[in-house]
Every structure is written in C-alpha cells, then in structure tokens.
Amino acid sequence: MKLDFGKYRGIIVSVALFLLLDASVLLMNFYISFEISEDAVGVNLAGRQRMLSQRMMKSLLDLDAADSVEQRQLAMAELSQTVALFDNTLRAFASGGETLSAEGHGVMLGAVNSPAGRQALEEAKTLWLPFLQRLDPLIDRHSLGGDASYAARLHNAVAYGRANNLTLLRLMNALTVDLENVAASKAKRLRLIQTVGISLAVLNFFIIMFHFLRQLRESDSKIELARQETREILDTVNEGLFLLDRDQHIGSQYSHALLNILGQRELEGVAFAELLDGIVSDRDRNTAAGFIKLLFDPRKKQKLIGDLNPLRQVEVHIPQPDGSFANKHLSFGFSRVVIDGEIVHVLVTVQDISRQIKLADELEAAKVQGEEQLELLSTILQSNGDLLRHFLSNSFASFQKINGLLKQPAKTHQQYIDKANQIFALIHNYKGEAAALELHRFARQAHQFEELLDGLRRSAELSGNDFLGLVVHLNKLIAQTETIQGLVEKLGTLGLSGTSQVASSSATYAYPHWSLFAEQVAERQGKEVELLCSGFNDVPLPKTMEAALNTLTVQLIRNAISHGIETPEQRRLAQKPPRGEVDVRLLARADGSIQLSVEDDGDGIDRQAVIDTAVDRGLIDGAAAESLDSKAIMNLIFHPQLSTRSEVDEDAGRGVGMHAIREVVRELGGRVTIQSRRGRGTRFQLFFPAEINAVKSAA
Amino acid sequence: MLKMMIVDDSNIIRSKICRAHDSERFDVVAIACDGAEALRMFHECRPDVVTMDLTMPNVDGLECIAKLARIDPEVLILVVSALSDQATGIEALENGASGFLLKPFSEEQLREALDELTEHLYD
Numbered sequence: 126m127k128l129d130f131g132k133y134r135g136i137i138v139s140v141a142l143f144l145l146l147d148a149s150v151l152l153m154n155f156y157i158s159f160e161i162s163e164d165a166v167g168v169n170l171a172g173r174q175r176m177l178s179q180r181m182m183k184s185l186l187d188l189d190a191a192d193s194v195e196q197r198q199l200a201m202a203e204l205s206q207t208v209a210l211f212d213n214t215l216r217a218f219a220s221g222g223e224t225l226s227a228e229g230h231g232v233m234l235g236a237v238n239s240p241a242g243r244q245a246l247e248e249a250k251t252l253w254l255p256f257l258q259r260l261d262p263l264i265d266r267h268s269l270g271g272d273a274s275y276a277a278r279l280h281n282a283v284a285y286g287r288a289n290n291l292t293l294l295r296l297m298n299a300l301t302v303d304l305e306n307v308a309a310s311k312a313k314r315l316r317l318i319q320t321v322g323i324s325l326a327v328l329n330f331f332i333i334m335f336h337f338l339r340q341l342r343e344s345d346s347k348i349e350l351a352r353q354e355t356r357e358i359l360d361t362v363n364e365g366l367f368l369l370d371r372d373q374h375i376g377s378q379y380s381h382a383l384l385n386i387l388g389q390r391e392l393e394g395v396a397f398a399e400l401l402d403g404i405v406s407d408r409d410r411n412t413a414a415g416f417i418k419l420l421f422d423p424r425k426k427q428k429l430i431g432d433l434n435p436l437r438q439v440e441v442h443i444p445q446p447d448g449s450f451a452n453k454h455l456s457f458g459f460s461r462v463v464i465d466g467e468i469v470h471v472l473v474t475v476q477d478i479s480r481q482i483k484l485a486d487e488l489e490a491a492k493v494q495g496e497e498q499l500e501l502l503s504t505i506l507q508s509n510g511d512l513l514r515h516f517l518s519n520s521f522a523s524f525q526k527i528n529g530l531l532k533q534p535a536k537t538h539q540q541y542i543d544k545a546n547q548i549f550a551l552i553h554n555y556k557g558e559a560a561a562l563e564l565h566r567f568a569r570q571a572h573q574f575e576e577l578l579d580g581l582r583r584s585a586e587l588s589g590n591d592f593l594g595l596v597v598h599l600n601k602l603i604a605q606t607e608t609i610q611g612l613v614e615k616l617g618t619l620g621l622s623g624t625s626q627v628a629s630s631s632a633t634y635a636y637p638h639w640s641l642f643a644e645q646v647a648e649r650q651g652k653e654v655e656l657l658c659s660g661f662n663d664v665p666l667p668k669t670m671e672a673a674l675n676t677l678t679v680q681l682i683r684n685a686i687s688h689g690i691e692t693p694e695q696r697r698l699a700q701k702p703p704r705g706e707v708d709v710r711l712l713a714r715a716d717g718s719i720q721l722s723v724e725d726d727g728d729g730i731d732r733q734a735v736i737d738t739a740v741d742r743g744l745i746d747g748a749a750a751e752s753l754d755s756k757a758i759m760n761l762i763f764h765p766q767l768s769t770r771s772e773v774d775e776d777a778g779r780g781v782g783m784h785a786i787r788e789v790v791r792e793l794g795g796r797v798t799i800q801s802r803r804g805r806g807t808r809f810q811l812f813f814p815a816e817i818n819a820v821k822s823a824a
Numbered sequence: 825m826l827k828m829m830i831v832d833d834s835n836i837i838r839s840k841i842c843r844a845h846d847s848e849r850f851d852v853v854a855i856a857c858d859g860a861e862a863l864r865m866f867h868e869c870r871p872d873v874v875t876m877d878l879t880m881p882n883v884d885g886l887e888c889i890a891k892l893a894r895i896d897p898e899v900l901i902l903v904v905s906a907l908s909d910q911a912t913g914i915e916a917l918e919n920g921a922s923g924f925l926l927k928p929f930s931e932e933q934l935r936e937a938l939d940e941l942t943e944h945l946y947d
Contacts, residue, residue, distance in 0.1 A: 408911070415914040422917075427942045429902070429923025546834045 131613055134265060134341070139333040150322030157315040164308035166232055170214055173227065175212040178297055182290045185260075201650060203266045212257060218300065219246050233343045241624035242303040249296040250288045259285050287785070365475030368462065371421055373397045373414060386455065386477050388443040397473075404441040413457075419469050420461055429460055438478065445758050454482040497566045501744050504563050505612055508595045512638065513613055515672040516558050520606045523551040524552045527599055531592055541587035548595070550785040554676055555602070557782075561642045561679040567605060574598045584764065639682060643707060646686045653693055653704040654686055660711035664719065670813070674711075675720060675791055677786055681723035681809050683705055684782050689727030689807050699804060701726065718817025724808040730801040735767070763787045786811075826942060829854040829871035831862040831888065834850045834905065837927070841875055841904070844931035845938060861882025866892055871899070873942060875925075878905040878916060886916055893920025900941050904929070 184207055185201035214224040217234040226232045237246060259282040263275070348666050351457075355378065360365065368376040377393045384390065387400065401410040412435040419425045419433070431437075436457035442450040456478045459704030462470040505513065508778065527548050556571035577598060581591055640656045647654040689697075690705035697703055703726055709755065712720040736750045739761045745753075761767055765784040790797050790811055801807040828850040832838050838855055845852070860882040862874070864924070874892060878885035885921035889901055893933040901921040906912060913924050925937045 411910045412914060415911065415918065419914060419917050424922055426916055426940050429925065429937055430917060432907060432926045433910050433917070433924055464877040656897045806911075 134207065135338055136333060138481070138572050139336070141331060142161045143329045143333070146322060146325050146329065147285045149320060153318050153322075154315065156312055157318070161308055161311050161315070163235065164304060164311065165227070167218075167234060168301060168304045168308060169227070170224065170232070170234065171218070171297060171304050174211060174214055174218075174297040175294055175301060177207050177214075180205045181211060182286050185279075185283055185286050186792065188263075189279055197684070204260070208257070208264065212253070215249065215253060218242075219250065220647070230624045236298070237304070241306050242300055242307070245303060246300040246761065249293060249300070251292055252296070256289060256293075257284055258284070272529075363476075365473070367392065367473050368470040369397055369417060369473055370470060373417055375400065383475060386453075386475055388451070390443065403438055404443055409435045417459065417471055420459055421468050423468055432679065436484075452479075453477055454479045465690060469566070482800045501564065501566070501609065501612070505609070505616060512672075512675065513564065513609075515675060516562055516564075516612050517606065517613070518556055519558060519676065523555055523601075524599065524603050526604070527551055531595065531599075535589070538587055541591075542582060545578050545587075546784075549575060550584070550765070550788055552678070553782060553785050557683060558676055558678045560646070560677070561638065562654055562684070563641070563645070563681070564565070564609070567602070567609075570598075570602055570605065574602065634700050639678065639709070642679065642681050643686060646683055647690070647705075649686060651692055652686060652690050654690055655704055655706050655752040656682065657706060657708045657715060660713075664711050666719075670719070670793070673789055677721065677789060678709060678723065680782050681721075682785050684809075685723055685727065685807070686726035689729070689730050691724035695728070699728075714815075721811040721813075723810055726806040726807060729803040729805055729807055730759075730762070730799070731803065735761050738767055739764065759801075762799065763797075825849065825851050825947070826873050827851055827853045827869060827871040828873045828875070829856065829862065829865060829869065830875050831859070831880070831885070832875070834877070837877065837904065840931070841934060844895075846935055846936045848943070850938065859885065859888035860896045862888050863891055867896065870896070871896050872945075873938065874899060874901045875904050876901050876916075876921065878903060878912060882899050886912065886919055889916055889921050890919040902937055904934075922946040 181204065184200050184204035188197060188204060191197035191200055210225060211555040213222075214234070216222055218237050220779065221234060221236040223231045223233055228539055237243060257794050259278065263278050263282055339571060347760075354764075360545075362380045363382050365380055365386045367379035367383060370376065373396060375392045375395050379392055383392065387404070389400070392400065398410055398414055401413060416430070416435060417435055419430055420427065432502070434457065437452065437764060438456050441453050441455050443453060445451055456476045458476075460472050460474075461468050462472050499683045530544055530548055535544055552571050552574050556568050556575065557569060559565075559567035574595070577595065582589060584591065609795040639658060643654055643656040648757070685707045689701065690707070691701075693703035696705065705725060708722075708724045710720075711721045712722070714720060732755070735758055736745075736753065737823075740747050740750050744761065744766065765782045767783075787797050793813055795811055795813040797810075798810045799807065800810075825917070826849060827946050828845065830841050830852060832841070838857075842852060842855070850873065853871055854862075854865040856865050858880045862876070866874075866940075874923055876889060880888075881927060885903065886904070889903070891942075892899055892901060901923075903913060903916045903921045903924045904922070904927060905913065905916075907926050917924065923937060923941050925934065930938075
C-alpha cells in the first residue's frame with residue numbers, strides 16, 4: 126500500500142524531524158551523562174590516590190617507629206593494603222583496568238586520555254616504580270622483621286618516601302584536578318547540546334506553526350471562495366435547485382429561485398412531502414415519495430424509471446400572501462448524486478413551465494380553431510346549401526324556443542325539471558343535426574350544454590338561478606350558429622357553396638351525407654356499418670317535412686349505430702358479418718301517408734336492461750316492473766331520462782333521443798312504433814298521416 | 825448470453841419484443857401470456873432478464889414480480905406497461921422490478937432499455 130498523506134505531508138515531516146531531534150538529544154544526554162558519572166568515579170578514585178599516597182607514607186613511618194611486633198604487624202598490614210590499592214589504581218588510570226572502590230567493589234576505570242592527566246600519570250609512574258621496588262621486598266619479608274637487612278630496606282624506603290612523597294601527592298592532585306576539568310568540560314558540552322536541541326525544537330515548532338497556519342489560511346480562503354461561487358450560482362440560477370437526503374429532507378443549500386417558485390421563506394431541513402403538501406394532490410405527493418425512494422435504491426436503473434416521475438409536469442396551487450392561490454405548472458427533475466459509488470443525495474431541479482404550457486395550450490387552441498374553421502369552411506363548401514339552411518333555420522327556431530322556455534316562470538321542482546327536459550330535447554336535436562352536417566365543433570358545444578342540463582336534471586333542488594348559466598352557453602351557441610350563417614351567406618353571394626347548386630329534387634341530397642355521418646359515428650364507436658337508403662327520391666315531400674325528416678333520420682341512424690349495432694368482435698362472436706347494416710326506407714303509401722323506417726341488424730333491445738335502468742332511475746318501481754308487458758317496456762324507451770348505455774358521449778347515451786323523436790313526430794301528427802328481437806335487430810317506424818301532411822304543406 | 829423471458833398478454837407486444845431485442849446478447853428462453861404461466865416457466869428456465877406487462881389475466885404483473893423476486897432476488901425485471909397510473913409502476917419497482925419502459929415503445933427504445941438494465945453485468 127502506498128501511503129498518501131496529501132496536504133498533511135509537510136506537518137508529518139516536521140513532526141518526524143522534531144521527534145528525531147528529541148531522540149538524538151536524549152541519546153546524547155544519556156551517553157554524556159553516563160560518561161560524566163564514570164568520570165565522577167575517576168575523580169573520586171584520583172582523590173583517593175592523594176589520600177593513599179599520604180597513608181602509605183604514614184604507615185611506612187609507623188613501621189619505622191614501631192616498638193613492638195604488634196605495632197609492626199599493624200603498620201605492615203596497612204602499608205601492604207595501601208600499596209596494593211595505590212598501585213592497582215595507578216595502573217588502571219594509566220592503561221585501563223579494574224580496581225576496588227571505597228566500598229570494596231570492583232570498578233572499571235578507563236585509561237586517562239587528557240594530556241595533562243597522562244603527563245601527571247607518567248611522572249607519577251616514574252616516581253612510583255622505584256618506590257614500589259623499595260617497598261615490595263619490605264612487605265614480602267615483614268615476618269622476618271628484626272634482621273639487619275630489613276632495617277636497611279626500611280630505611281631506604283623511608284628515605285625515598287620522604288624525598289618523593291610530596292611530589293607524588295602533587296601529581297595525584299594534578300590528576301584529580303585534570304579529571305575534574307574533563308568532567309566539567311563534558312557537562313558543559315552536555316548543556317550546550319541540550320540548549321542547541323531545545324533551540325532547534327523551538328525553531329521547528331515555529332516553522333511548523335507558520336507553515337500550518339499558512340496552509341490553513343489558504344485552504345480557508347479557498348473554501349470561502351468556493352462557497353461564494355456556490356452562493357452566486359444558487360442566487361442567480363432560474364431553476365429551483367436543492368438536495369434531498371435519504372429521509373427526503375431538503376439540504377441547507379438551495380437556489381433562491383426555489384423560494385420564489387414555491388412562494389416559501391425558509392426550506393432548510395423541511396421534508397419534501399411537507400413542501401408538496403397542499404400544492405399538489407395527496408396522490409401525487411405520495412407517488413413522489415415512492416419515486417424518490419426508488420432513486421435511493423441502487424438496484425433500480427435511474428434511466429429506466431424516469432417515466433414514473435409523477436412531478437415531471439404538475440399543476441400546483443401556491444398560496445399567496447393575500448390568501449388567494451396562484452396556479453403554476455412546474456416540472457420537477459430528479460437525479461442521483463453518487464459519491465464513491467454510494468447514492469448520497471438526490472438533486473432536485475424545479476422549473477416553472479407555466480409559460481411553456483400556456484404557449485403550448487395557445488398553440489393547440491389556435492391549431493384546433495384553425496382546423497375547425499377549415500373544417501367548417503370545407504363542410505359548408507361541400508354540403509348541400511338547403512340542408513345547411515334547414516339546419517340554420519331549425520337551430521334559430523330551437524334557440525328561440527329555448528329562450529322562451531328560460532323566460533317562462535316555474536315554481537315547483539317538477540316544473541324546473543320539465544323545463545330542463547324540454548331544453549335538453551331541443552339541444553339534443555341541434556347536436557344531432559350538427560353532427561350530421563359534420564359540424565363537430567357545434568356538436569361538441571351542444572354536448573357540453575347537455576352535460577350542464579344533465580347536471581340540473583339530477584339536482585335535488587332547482588331554482589331559477591340554476592338556469593342563469595345556461596344563458597351564457599346558449600348565447601355562445603347562437604353566436605356560433607350566426608357565424609356559420611354569415612359564412613353561408615357570403616359564400617352564397619360568391620357562388621361558392623353548395624347553395625348555388627340547389628338540386629331541384631331536394632331529397633337526393635341526403636344519402637351521401639347520411640352515409641358519411643353513419644361512418645363517422647361508427648368510427649367513433651369502433652364499429653363498422655353500411656348505410657342503405659331507399660325511397661327518398663321517389664317520395665315528393667313538402668318543404669316542412671323535409672327538415673323534420675332529416676332531423677329524425679339522423680337521430681335514428683345515430684341511435685341504430687350507438688345502441689343497436691355491435692362491435693365487429695361481438696358480431697363475429699354472434700356469427701354475424703362484422704359490418705353491421707342500417708337500412709333506411711321512405712315509403713309513400715297509397716293513402717298519401719308517409720312511412721319512415723330505420724332498421725338495423727344489431728343486438729336488439731335488451732328489455733331487462735331497459736327495466737333495470739328504469740327502476741334504477743326511479744322511473745317505475747320494482748313491483749310495477751314485474752308486471753310490464755312488452756309494449757309498456759318499449760314505451761319506457763321514450764322516457765326523457767332513460768338510456769341503457771353506461772357511457773355518455775357525443776353520439777348517444779342520454780336517452781333523450783327517443784323522447785325528442787317522439788315529440789317531433791307528435792308535432793307532425795304522426796306516431797312511432799318499435800319492433801325488436803334480441804340478437805337480431807331493431808326496426809323503428811314513423812308514420813305520418815296524409816291529411817296532416819297536406820295541412821302542413823298547405824300552411 | 826443472457827436468458828430472457830417475455831411476459832405479456834398481447835401477442836403484438838410479445839412478437840415486437842422478440843423481434844427487437846439484441847439476439848447477440850439475449851436468448852429468449854420463455855414466452856408467457858400471463859402471470860401464472862410466467863411463474864411456471866420461470867422455475868423451468870431460470871432467466872436472467874424478464875420483460876413484464878402489468879395488466880394480465882390470472883396472476884397479474886405486480887404479484888408476479890413480487891413472486892419472481894422472492895424466488896431469485898438477482899433477476900432483472902423490466903416492466904413494460906402503458907402508464908395510466910404511476911403509483912402502480914412504482915409499486916412494481918418496489919416489488920422487485922429494476923426498470924420501467926413505457927408503452928408504446930420503439931424497437932430502439934426497447935434495445936436501449938435492455939442494455940441499460942443489464943449494463944452492470946458487462947462491466
């Protein structure tokens with residue numbers, strides 16, 4: 126492993142140096158102290174030599190003066206001991222060796238090296254050796270004391286001793302002084318080394334401190350600079366930026382824009398769920414928490430979960446200081462922050478995309494409007510002018526009726542309900558005709574109007590105020606219908622629209638139009654259908670009948686496709702050809718009456734479903750339902766509030782269709798019959814008596 | 825070569841995945857039409873990678889993912905679903921799936937998703 130101390134290298138080297146210095150000073154200290162303690166022994170022993178030289182002389186003189194054998198023996202013993210000790214120690218000083226300490230232990234002495242010491246020793250040796258030569262025979266033969274030669278030897282030794290004793294003392298003193306000097310100089314050296322060591326250590330300390338402080342200051346200023354830059358970025362960036370930890374709390378650093386976007390003051394440490402609380406739906410908030418949790422799971426692939434972000438585009442309601450709410454569209458982005466292979470945070474970006482959304486919506490609206498206008502124009506250009514005129518005159522008549530109905534006073538809930546039902550029937554007709562002419566925008570508008578009415582019909586309590594909203598809607602419809610009227614008139618004067626090619630036989634117009642209408646209804650419902658028409662060219666119709674018949678046929682075709690014809694899948698299962706058929710016939714009878722029949726080969730009317738729905742809607746009660754005969758059941762179909770289809774759409778489903786049809790037929794003095802076989806199909810027949818025709822046409 | 829299992833009740837999606845995957849890296853060892861079948865086949869073939877629809881008859885995708893992950897915690901499951909509800913997608917990932925591919929997808933998107941799903945196996 127390679128050691129990498131990085132920015133701490135300097136300080137580590139300095140500390141190591143410091144320790145090394147300390148260790149070497151300590152080592153020197155030990156060594157020199159040891160030497161000094163050895164020198165002390167030397168000084169001590171050198172001092173003893175001084176004393177020994179004098180004791181030796183004293184023993185010698187004692188020996189000389191001894192009167193008794195006892196005294197002589199005593200002096201001799203001291204002399205022999207002193208001489209041996211002196212001689213031994215002197216040799217040890219001269220060339221190193223062992224001698225006895227004052228306590229009688231053996232001590233090692235190193236040879237004296239100093240020039241003064243050596244010189245003293247040399248001189249002492251020169252004096253001592255002849256002295257020793259004189260002393261040795263004396264000591265060896267002390268037992269023989271008393272003979273003449275002994276006295277002579279003693280005398281000789283005493284004479285030599287007297288002559289040299291002081292010199293020997295001086296030399297031993299010189300040795301002692303020299304050894305003391307050596308020890309003193311070593312102590313001085315030790316102090317010097319210690320002083321130098323301490324000074325170096327102090328110097329080192331200052332270097333370390335200076336260096337370290339400078340480094341600290343530098344890194345501090347770098348950090349400060351980085352923090353400043355981060356701050357500038359966070360203050361300036363337009364997006365909301367912040368980090369979430371594993372507990373989904375917001376970190377201490379976030380962009381200023383975030384506060385503006387979310388209308389908050391302080392976000393540090395706030396839980397993300399708390400931030401979202403009240404500004405997005407609870408569902409989105411919970412989903413977001415689950416999504417962020419996934420981001421912290423390293424097993425989930427970040428690139429493969431982006432589609433699960435519930436806040437990628439979200440509408441929020443930001444509370445304002447004045448208590449109102451600002452609606453914005455925000456886009457939240459989430460990305461993992463990975464450090465050393467571990468997901469430590471999730472970076473969240475928040476963008477206010479309200480402008481983009483608004484722009485996109487406007488573009489879409491403009492596109493739709495453009496398409497609709499084009500559609501309208503092409504419809505007008507392609508369609509038969511008469512049909513359009515019928516539509517327009519019918520529409521304006523209906524609007525007038527609706528206006529009248531809206532003004533009519535009502536008191537009871539039932540009266541209001543009736544009012545709503547009547548308006549509904551009129552609008553439903555309008556919707557049917559608009560759809561037949563492919564004026565889908567009008568059909569959609571009418572559909573929205575119907576939904577409003579439907580809401581009213583279902584309310585438990587109704588008052589006049591509830592109808593006020595309808596006026597706005599009605600005016601919109603009127604304005605639109607006037608637009609088309611204007612267009613038709615202009616195109617008419619330009620000779621562009623179908624108005625210029627008014628067919629002499631007005632009945633022929635219908636087929637292609639109805640076929641197209643049938644196809645479109647079928648397509649919207651995911652069905653396939655073939656429309657067969659016959660008899661329209663053969664029956665001369667009065668003008669007034671023409672418009673009514675158009676309305677009725679359109680409604681019946683639509684009903685047949687919406688309610689009767691099954692989807693290709695269902696038809697295959699029922700072993701029918703996938704394409705359903707709707708057969709529309711107009712018959713003039715010999716008596717002058719007219720018969721319109723619209724027959725489909727669909728699934729037929731589900732009587733039980735009709736009963737169930739009627740019971741469900743409270744139109745009849747359950748007990749009465751049991752005893753209904755076939756005719757009574759069919760009669761239910763004409764009830765204004767019955768529809769057996771569960772979904773309501775542009776084409777059918779509110780059940781008012783049959784009610785409206787019967788109203789129109791009755792107005793013309795006719796009647797309606799229904800024949801239906803389950804699984805085989807349904808036939809609607811409308812009969813118009815001749816005399817009424819005649820009256821109407823004459824009118 | 826990684827062993828792959830395709831689980832989807834739509835024939836169109838099944839054949840699209842069969843057609844689109846990188847056959848040099850993946851070997852389709854099993855094709856199941858519902859969750860129950862997927863569980864049975866999983867025991868037999870032990871695939872490394874599973875593409876999984878969420879709405880299926882019998883055992884649905886969510887339950888199937890949880891069961892597969894219990895049998896083999898290492899298995900890589902890519903949820904392939906039309907998103908009507910993000911919460912369900914998240915639940916699928918909580919149950920043990922590793923990625924999510926939104927229907928409809930292009931062949932290129934499927935290949936990229938499978939690469940991303942298995943990328944750590946090729947490092």
